[in-house]
Amino acid sequence: MPVHPPRPTGPALNALRAFEAAARLGGFSKAAEELCVTSGAVAQQVKGLEDWAGADLFERQPQGVVLNDLGRQVLPLAERAFDQLAATVQEIRAVASPNRLHIAALPAVAQLWLSPRLPAIRRALPDLVISVTAMEQAPNLGRDPFDLTLFLGDPEDGQVVATDEILPVCAPDVAGRVMQVADLAQLPCLSDSSWSQDWAVWLQARAGAETPQLRGPVFSLYALAVQEAVNGAGVLMGHQCLIEQDLKAGRLVSPFPQAVPTGKALVLTARKPVRPPLARLIAALSESRL
Amino acid sequence: MPVHPPRPTGPALNALRAFEAAARLGGFSKAAEELCVTSGAVAQQVKGLEDWAGADLFERQPQGVVLNDLGRQVLPLAERAFDQLAATVQEIRAVASPNRLHIAALPAVAQLWLSPRLPAIRRALPDLVISVTAMEQAPNLGRDPFDLTLFLGDPEDGQVVATDEILPVCAPDVAGRVMQVADLAQLPCLSDSSWSQDWAVWLQARAGAETPQLRGPVFSLYALAVQEAVNGAGVLMGHQCLIEQDLKAGRLVSPFPQAVPTGKALVLTARKPVRPPLARLIAALSESRL
DNA sequence: GATTAGACTCAGTTTTACTGGGCCTAGAAT
DNA sequence: ATTCTAGGCCCAGTAAAACTGAGTCTAATC
Incomplete structure (x- = not known):
């Protein structure tokens, strides 16, 4: 009596994963980041899961989403399941190669x-x-x-x-123009877009130092900024552990050798x-x- | 320093599910059945997972596939993960509605x-x-x-x-033509394609009965066969628990009232x-x- | 009052999964 | 020895997802 066709199926696995990530991280955009997709994709996946279940899992609020009762109840289960799944995947990887x-x-x-x-x-x-x-x-x-x-x-x-310590560095022929902190205002001060606080941290740590207005090009890759500093484009706030080789080789020198710990490592x-x-x-x- | 793009990702979840099903059930076609897809689809998914891992999980043999060492090692993990995942899904369903x-x-x-x-x-x-x-x-x-x-x-x-017991049944006006077992050879003996043994089982259980050659139309839906029997198309091997209402209503009667248990229920x-x-x-x- | 963070929606596109066919192999049945 | 069958492989075409990208909306923050 072969009669198959319309069997109810479970929800899409990807939708479950999107739910788990969003619930665990507390937001669709964070989940989107972890999953390497856009937040719209996560929103759609979660919606799909909610449609399947016939009930919401999150409460929508203008500043984000929060789990509702149902979501809160199933999150631990989903988390354990995906932990287990990830462990499986890593085991395959580790044993296979x-x-x-x-x-x-x-x-x-x-x-x-x-x-x-x-x-x-x-x-x-x-x-x-x-x-x-x-x-x-x-x-x-x-x-x-x-x-x-x-x-x-x-x-x-x-x-x-290594602990993270910072200090200004520049090419040797630029160093001659930097005798005191105030001189920095006259030179391009290179910075990295994701470490834009570096200069402020260093200036603040140099107790008593006046804090001149600094300006200069911003780089999206720290390695690029280092290269530019080597090329003599200005003064860079150097992270010691990252510019070791340039210091050692003499391509960079520090006009103010007091390194300041950032608290990171x-x-x-x-x-x-x-x-x-x-x-x-x-x-x-x-x-x-x- | 925003630099994302090519992050290595885990394997597709559907591929893992295909692997788990194939490994648990011992074959791509059985897995395909459980997952409601063709066996080719399962084969492709598993291949994708193997490509990702850079190692095989099954040994291919002409009469099917068997897990290799790696597969055998990860199956328990995968099984636990998907059990957990299924439990999560059922929990969502149960709590949502x-x-x-x-x-x-x-x-x-x-x-x-x-x-x-x-x-x-x-x-x-x-x-x-x-x-x-x-x-x-x-x-x-x-x-x-x-x-x-x-x-x-x-x-x-x-x-x-209910226990499963079978006995021949037919429309009342057909019953007059069936006085002894041998008469069955003269009438269409209806049968269901997935219960084709029914007649053999019954004939064999009637110890000492000669076993006439029976013939008649085959139906792919048992309910259809029942309907035809009611319509007087011939004699059907009836499953008692399924024809109760027709017997009670007199639409069907049994020329040989000895019911034979099939061992099923x-x-x-x-x-x-x-x-x-x-x-x-x-x-x-x-x-x-x- | 502008800006921001987070989410929603929707059309369009890319990617993935799936089908359906033909092909192959080895064991089972004839 | 020949079929027959079960199970898998492969491939081209297609169907179904998932994803993007841009535009909107809302409340909170500056």
């Missing part, structure tokens, strides 16, 4: 800290295949397929590789469980020197 | 057993919204969005609503946990009489 490791790092860190160290590490650990992906926000190791992250952040968040976090290949990479990174 | 219940039943059971009883049940439980979907294979309550199933199967599998299974609305429906079904 145990020597393939993937690092997520801030673009500046990837280019200025990691990149100079990688050749030696690759030589020391030739059996490992190490990939690097640069991104602004630290990924969620529970969900994204990375084994290790290197970001500037709270020292509490993981293993501290270059922090390394690793996926658990830490299997041997990953442990070896962590050790190599921790011990690496320029 | 607790009075909406969905029954899955064999088409014959839906039409001939359930349908006559439903009006009274709906009257007795007016707050419940009861949907019925007919299907050949009992759904997997752990995965599909049904609350209750009614199928002919092993009595051990759930709550027995009309079995009811319910989703756990059994919440009050579902419990009420089960009670109503168990107690229902024509």
